[in-house]
Amino acid sequence: MKLKLVRIIATTLVLTSCHTQQNNSNKNDLDEINTFGKVKSIKGFIYENDEGIDSKKIHLHVGYNKFGYKKEVNWYDNLGNITYNQIYKYDSINNQIIMKRYQSDTLLKMKSITKLNSKGYKIQHTIYNPNGSAVKTRKFKYNDKGYEIEMEYIIHYSSGKEDYSKWINEYDSNGFLIKESAFKKDGTFNFEQTFKNDENGSVLEWTRYTHDGTIDFKIDKQYDNYGNEIKYHMHGGTIDDKDTYKYIYDSKNNWIEKQHYKEDKKTKVEIREIIYYE
Numbered sequence: 599m600k601l602k603l604v605r606i607i608a609t610t611l612v613l614t615s616c617h618t619q620q621n622n623s624n625k626n627d628l629d630e631i632n633t634f635g636k637v638k639s640i641k642g643f644i645y646e647n648d649e650g651i652d653s654k655k656i657h658l659h660v661g662y663n664k665f666g667y668k669k670e671v672n673w674y675d676n677l678g679n680i681t682y683n684q685i686y687k688y689d690s691i692n693n694q695i696i697m698k699r700y701q702s703d704t705l706l707k708m709k710s711i712t713k714l715n716s717k718g719y720k721i722q723h724t725i726y727n728p729n730g731s732a733v734k735t736r737k738f739k740y741n742d743k744g745y746e747i748e749m750e751y752i753i754h755y756s757s758g759k760e761d762y763s764k765w766i767n768e769y770d771s772n773g774f775l776i777k778e779s780a781f782k783k784d785g786t787f788n789f790e791q792t793f794k795n796d797e798n799g800s801v802l803e804w805t806r807y808t809h810d811g812t813i814d815f816k817i818d819k820q821y822d823n824y825g826n827e828i829k830y831h832m833h834g835g836t837i838d839d840k841d842t843y844k845y846i847y848d849s850k851n852n853w854i855e856k857q858h859y860k861e862d863k864k865t866k867v868e869i870r871e872i873i874y875y876e
Contacts, residue, residue, distance in 0.1 A: 626666030626692070632825045635850040636875040637662050643869040664875060665692050682707065693718050708733070719744060731756070745769050763788070774799045789814065800825060824851055848872065 628637055642658035661670040671684040680702045687696040697710045706728045713722040724735045732754045739748040746767055753761040761783060768777040774795045780788040787809055794803040804817040815834035822828050822845065832839040846855035850872075858866035 627668045628662060628666040633852050633872075635852065636664065637666070637852075638873045638875045640873075641871040643871075645867045645869070646865070663688075667692055667694070689714075691718060693720075717744070743773065745773055770795075772799070796821070798825060824853075826853060826856075850874070 628634075633640075639659060639661045642660075644657060657674050659672045659674075660668055663669045667688060668686050670686070671682075672680050673682040673684075675681050682699055682701060683704075684697060684699045686694055689695050693712070693714055695712050695714070699707045699709070701707050708728065709726045711724055711726070712720050715721045719740055720738055722735065722737050725733045727733050734754065735750075735752040737750040737752075738746050741747050748767070749765040751763045751765065755761070763783065764781045764785075766779045766781070767775055768779075770776050772795075774793075776793050776795070778791040778793075780790070782788050789809055790807045792805045792807075793801050796802055800819070800821055801817075802819055804819075806814040806816075808814050813834055815832055815837055818829070818831045818833075819827055820829035824845075824847070826843070826845055828843050828845075830839075830841040830843075840860065842859045844857040844859070845853040848854050852870075852872055854870050854872060856868040856870075857864055858868075
């Protein structure tokens with residue numbers, strides 16, 4: 599059986615972590631994706647089961663600085679052409695302050711600017727369109743331990759109108775997120791999410807409740823000894839989605855191949871080529 603390359607959703611390979619919740623904990627971008635060592639770059643590929651095509655083309659490339667923070671991300675189409683280029687700018691203590699995304703022809707697609715308080719905590723993050731108009735803004739508040747306890751989310755429309763929502767967070771004694779409550783623009787309750795975590799802060803159980811308190815869905819997860827997800831089960835109502843994952847690791851205990859299965863049938867393979875600083 600051959601494997602067909604399909605377009606990668608960037609978050610699956612190198613851009614996000616398993617749902618670990620501890621705010622302002624000095625984690626860099628590599629920590630957030632559970633990747634070890636002094637990584638210089640990661641190339642990501644993804645293959646899906648299909649007959650007749652057996653090609654390998656880069657779909658994502660992420661470059662990191664020596665402190666473990668992203669400095670550039672390139673996305674590619676199925677022909678190997680760059681579709682987007684994203685670059686990051688940091689302050690003197692590696693807080694991200696500016697991100698710019700360009701289309702393949704270097705045309706600015708969007709920009710984000712992050713404002714920090716005197717403690718280095720992110721207090722505002724705004725995304726702008728190429729014309730410089732704000733599109734989305736998030737504002738953050740923290741408790742005295744530095745945990746994010748409130749987030750305001752604002753959508754800016756070209757008509758001048760704005761849509762608004764608010765998230766309130768609660769944490770356990772370890773600083774791990776255990777509840778998110780969402781509220782509408784008029785202040786009425788919208789929905790709620792609760793989390794049960796392991797000793798590392800990785801989510802074992804994620805439950806979402808509707809505005810009337812009924813369960814919308816639940817997600818159960820299991821992890822291997824390296825902290826990577828090996829089982830995923832989303833269920834509730836008519837939903838019953840199960841996935842399992844197997845990994846091949848390099849000498850740094852970072853996965854370089856992730857195999858996806860449904861009912862013991864391999865459905866997808868993700869490949870990472872990792873280069874380290876010497």
